[in-house]
Amino acid sequence: MFKIPASFLVFLAFANLPASSQPAETAVVEVFVSQNCPACPKAHENLDQLSETVPRFLQLTWSVNYWDYLGDADDMAIPESAFRQRVYAEKMALRGPYTPQVVVNGVHQTAGNQRRSVKNLLIDAVDDGAMGTVTLDFADGIVSVSGPATLAEADVLLLDVETVERNGQNLRNAVTHISELGIWAGEDFATPASCSSRCVLLVQEVGCGPIFAALEITPKAENPGHTKVLLKPQPAGAGPGEQ
Secondary structure, eight states: OOOOSOEEEEEOOOTTSOGGGOOOEEEEEEEEEOTTOTTHHHHHHHHHHHTTTSSOEEEEEEEOOTTGGGSSOOTTOOHHHHHHHHHHHHHTTOSSOOSSEEEETTTEEEETTOHHHHHHHHHHHHHSOOOOEEEEEEETTEEEEEOOTTSOOEEEEEEEEEEEEETTEEEEEEEEEEEEEEEEOSSOEEEEOOOSSEEEEEEEETTTOOEEEEEEEOTTOSOOOEEEEEEEOOOOOBOOOOO
């Protein structure tokens, strides 16, 4: 059984907010859904409600295509969504991928239609102590990452996202394309990047491991600030894996 050594707490600075109004502590919440999944609307509803009652979080919506045989093809699905979810399922010792699934900070997971379980994961994500920091910046078309050299190698990813409505549900930050910007291994990292619409930057341990940093950016962002990530010394645990 694969065990992830630690969970992570993310402090997110939204790119279109000045430093004086940056949100407080937060988490990265990934939800895996399908337009042909009857339980998925409940997951969207839960996250919409929780966004008003728990500490701020950045949501990413990944649409998968393995339920297409039940109805129309999901026009928001991309191959990377199903691949990413399969890797999570293996790491978290699940029977396999399922929808709706919520993954928090790349470490913990639960069924997205179970509101109490999702809420508990989000609360736990901001209650743990911290041991280290990672800084992620985007300014003048340059992505930069810096932090402790003791952290594992991490992918620096640029996700193109858009919020769309499907079947009466808002898909927040639905991922439409992924670009790999490079590998960060603790040293100072800088690389050019461009965002034509709305994007999210992720620094995540290679192989879909824990998320070290996240930053939401817009093309008009001039002073996006930085994202601070606090390392948690808490063993990861998998939530319910019902399919």
